[in-house]
Amino acid sequence: MSTDAAALSFDPCDPVAVAQALIRCPSVTPEDGGALGVLEAALAPLGFVCHRLRFEEEGTAPVDNLYARLGTEGPNFCFAGHTDVVPPGELKGWSIDPFAAEIHNGRLYGRGAVDMKGAVAAFVAAAARHVKAAKETGGAPKGSISLLITGDEEGVAINGTRKVLDWMRANGETLDACVVGEPTNPKALGDMIKIGRRGSMTAFLTVYGAQGHVAYPHLADNPLPRLARMLAAITAEPLDAGTPHFQPSNLELTTIDVGNPAHNVIPALGRATLNIRFNDLHTADTLVAWLRERFDRVGGTYELDHFVSGDSFLTPPGPLTELVAEAAERVTGRRPDYSTTGGTSDARFIKNFCPVVEFGLVGQTMHKVDEHTTLDDLTRLTDIYGEVLRTVFDRIG
Numbered sequence: 001m002s003t004d005a006a007a008l009s010f011d012p013c014d015p016v017a018v019a020q021a022l023i024r025c026p027s028v029t030p031e032d033g034g035a036l037g038v039l040e041a042a043l044a045p046l047g048f049v050c051h052r053l054r055f056e057e058e059g060t061a062p063v064d065n066l067y068a069r070l071g072t073e074g075p076n077f078c079f080a081g082h083t084d085v086v087p088p089g090e091l092k093g094w095s096i097d098p099f100a101a102e103i104h105n106g107r108l109y110g111r112g113a114v115d116m117k118g119a120v121a122a123f124v125a126a127a128a129r130h131v132k133a134a135k136e137t138g139g140a141p142k143g144s145i146s147l148l149i150t151g152d153e154e155g156v157a158i159n160g161t162r163k164v165l166d167w168m169r170a171n172g173e174t175l176d177a178c179v180v181g182e183p184t185n186p187k188a189l190g191d192m193i194k195i196g197r198r199g200s201m202t203a204f205l206t207v208y209g210a211q212g213h214v215a216y217p218h219l220a221d222n223p224l225p226r227l228a229r230m231l232a233a234i235t236a237e238p239l240d241a242g243t244p245h246f247q248p249s250n251l252e253l254t255t256i257d258v259g260n261p262a263h264n265v266i267p268a269l270g271r272a273t274l275n276i277r278f279n280d281l282h283t284a285d286t287l288v289a290w291l292r293e294r295f296d297r298v299g300g301t302y303e304l305d306h307f308v309s310g311d312s313f314l315t316p317p318g319p320l321t322e323l324v325a326e327a328a329e330r331v332t333g334r335r336p337d338y339s340t341t342g343g344t345s346d347a348r349f350i351k352n353f354c355p356v357v358e359f360g361l362v363g364q365t366m367h368k369v370d371e372h373t374t375l376d377d378l379t380r381l382t383d384i385y386g387e388v389l390r391t392v393f394d395r396i397g
């Protein structure tokens with residue numbers, strides 16, 4: 001155990017107390033601020049074996065991560081999340097100290113309350129209750145429960161979940177199912193489970209010609225009509241009409257640049273940039289081929305570069321999605337929608353290891369001033385995670 005794992009001054013079965021202890025650690029990404037020590041102090045006495053994993057890469061700040069596992073048997077059910085938070089911004093915008101974790105009118109305030117120290121605390125409390133209940137009946141919990149907690153989700157995400165997963169692979173650690181505690185509910189707890197995300201790719205097109213005088217076009221080669229025809233070709237029709245769990249893919253031109261200040265010069269080249277948010281009908285490779293096919297039809301010399309922020313992925317409705325939805329419905333009375341909307345999360349790395357879904361608190365105040373969760377939501381999310389732990393080992397692995 002690390003030295004900042006202070007003696008436990010809170011009950012790990014109480015999600016509000018755990019959330020307060022976490023919020024009081026000023027873990028603005030990539031600082032840990034003592035947050036992982038709070039988790040170790042809560043988990044180790046329950047029997048979790050805690051691995052503190054520090055990664056750094058040239059040009060990036062070192063980041064602390066935690067992999068904690070209870071049990072050695074399979075299946076291994078994992079909760080993934082992050083304890084780093086975005087900066088509070090201008091303090092005068094807050095009506096309450098963002099790191100004081102104060103409670104007012106049934107709400108817990110603080111940076112990270114919903115994104116996502118609250119959900120981490122709810123899972124810790126659910127796990128603590130689960131272990132306690134198993135002990136009371138004289139048994140040990142089935143399978144293994146693990147937590148993969150990173151301090152690098154809100155930042156560049158280089159020294160976080162991805163590297164913990166590499167470490168796990170190298171050490172023979174396998175996962176059978178994972179729930180990520182991102183705030184997925186738009187308005188009320190029980191609204192939405194994320195079962196995948198769209199992919200995102202940005203492409204850079206440069207079309208080459210030969211510079212010359214506008215009055216002597218036979219001595220030049222204007223690249224702009226070709227650029228215009230290429231862009232017309234890729235925007236003429238939609239990429240697809242959507243799939244059962246995804247909205248239609250979308251291509252947006254984000255800039256067209258020639259930067260030619262002269263009215264009498266044919267430019268040597270023209271550039272355009274575009275971004276594609278794509279569903280499970282495509283990969284970055286098939287999209288590049290799709291673009292090239294259309295550009296080749298126009299012809300001429302061009303260059304196409306691209307980078308991929310993430311491929312699309314889907315955990316098709318099945319045992320994991322179903323048991324999380326049932327747990328949410330039992331506690332909240334609402335049947336969550338399955339959705340693939342929104343930005344990226346670390347689920348994009350975990351999906352290469354096991355089925356993964358995302359379910360956490362209500363996202364309305366995430367990254368905003370006066371970020372808060374209701375105590376009621378925190379309590380009910382703990383109950384939902386508890387239901388997941390109660391049912392998951394009979395239904396996965």
Ligand SMILES: [Zn+2]
Pocket residue numbers: 082115116153182183
């Ligand atoms: Zn988050």
